Amino acid sequence: MTYNFLDTLSTPAVKAAQTANGSGEFWSGFHGNRTFDRFTENEIAFIAERDSFYMASVSESGWPYVQHRGGPPGFLRVLDDRTLAFADYRGNRQYISTGNLTADDRVALFLMDYPHRARLKVLAHAQIKDLTADHDLEAKLATPGYKAKPERAVMLHLEAFDWNCPQHITPRFTEAELAPALAPIRDRINELEAENKVLREHLAGAQMPTT
Ligand SMILES: Cc1cc2nc3c(=O)[nH]c(=O)nc-3n(C[C@H](O)[C@H](O)[C@H](O)COP(=O)(O)O)c2cc1C
Structure with missing residues (x-):
C-alpha cells in the first residue's frame, strides 16, 4: 500500500461513488509518494x-x-x-x-x-x-x-x-494567539486615554469662570 489512508477508506461503495462522479480512474491509479x-x-x-x-x-x-x-x-x-x-x-x-x-x-x-x-x-x-x-x-x-x-x-x-487542503478553513485565533498582536494596540489605547484625561483636565481648568 503506497497511500494507505485512501486504501483503508476505499470501500466498494466509495469506489462506486468515485466512479459515478468521474474520479474513479484518477483515484484507482493514484499511488502517492508517501506511506502515510x-x-x-x-x-x-x-x-x-x-x-x-x-x-x-x-x-x-x-x-x-x-x-x-x-x-x-x-x-x-x-x-x-x-x-x-x-x-x-x-x-x-x-x-x-x-x-x-x-x-x-x-x-x-x-x-x-x-x-x-x-x-x-x-x-x-x-x-x-x-x-x-x-x-x-x-x-x-x-x-x-x-x-x-x-x-x-x-x-x-x-x-x-x-x-x-486549506480550502474553506476560515482563520480563527485563540486569545493567547491574539495577545501579541493586540498588546501594542492596548498600549496605544492606554497612552491615548491617559493623554485624553490630561487634556480634559486642562480644558476644564481653562473653562473655569473667572470672578
Ligand atoms: C460538567 C461537564 C458537562 C458536560 N456536558 C456535556 C454535554 O452536555 N454534551 C457534550 O457533548 N459534552 C459535554 N461535556 C464534555 C464531555 O463530557 C467530554 O467531552 C467527555 O470527554 C465526553 O466523553 P465521551 O465521549 O466518552 O462520552 C461536559 C463536560 C463537563 C466537565
Missing part, C-alpha cells in the same frame, strides 16, 4: 501544538459518534512515530466514546490549526489504559497545573494519516 503510516517531524510538530481534537468512534449500533477532546497544547502526546496517547479527562460521565472503544477500537481524529488553515486526519486503533496501573504512562501524560481530572489514558496506534 508513520508520523514525520512535520506531523509531530503539528500535533504538539494542538490544544484539542475531534475524535469519531463507532457505536455498536453502527452510528458514528464524534466528540471533542481538549487540554493544554500538546496534551495529545506523540509517544513514537506510530503511537499517540492522551489523558482522558472527566466530563459529563456519559462515556459514549469510552464505551464505543471497548466494542470497536477504530477511531478517526480531526486535528485543526485554524490560524494556518491546516487540518490533519488520523485513523487509529484505540487502547484504553488504566493510568493508576501504569506510572510510566501517567508521568508521560501528566500536565502539571491543569485542573481536569484524568480518568484513563487512551493510546492510539496509527493506521494511517492524511492532510487536507
Whole structure:
C-alpha cells in the first residue's frame, strides 16, 4: 500500500461513488509518494501544538459518534512515530466514546490549526489504559497545573494519516494567539486615554469662570 489512508477508506461503495462522479480512474491509479503510516517531524510538530481534537468512534449500533477532546497544547502526546496517547479527562460521565472503544477500537481524529488553515486526519486503533496501573504512562501524560481530572489514558496506534487542503478553513485565533498582536494596540489605547484625561483636565481648568 503506497497511500494507505485512501486504501483503508476505499470501500466498494466509495469506489462506486468515485466512479459515478468521474474520479474513479484518477483515484484507482493514484499511488502517492508517501506511506502515510508513520508520523514525520512535520506531523509531530503539528500535533504538539494542538490544544484539542475531534475524535469519531463507532457505536455498536453502527452510528458514528464524534466528540471533542481538549487540554493544554500538546496534551495529545506523540509517544513514537506510530503511537499517540492522551489523558482522558472527566466530563459529563456519559462515556459514549469510552464505551464505543471497548466494542470497536477504530477511531478517526480531526486535528485543526485554524490560524494556518491546516487540518490533519488520523485513523487509529484505540487502547484504553488504566493510568493508576501504569506510572510510566501517567508521568508521560501528566500536565502539571491543569485542573481536569484524568480518568484513563487512551493510546492510539496509527493506521494511517492524511492532510487536507486549506480550502474553506476560515482563520480563527485563540486569545493567547491574539495577545501579541493586540498588546501594542492596548498600549496605544492606554497612552491615548491617559493623554485624553490630561487634556480634559486642562480644558476644564481653562473653562473655569473667572470672578
Ligand atoms: C460538567 C461537564 C458537562 C458536560 N456536558 C456535556 C454535554 O452536555 N454534551 C457534550 O457533548 N459534552 C459535554 N461535556 C464534555 C464531555 O463530557 C467530554 O467531552 C467527555 O470527554 C465526553 O466523553 P465521551 O465521549 O466518552 O462520552 C461536559 C463536560 C463537563 C466537565
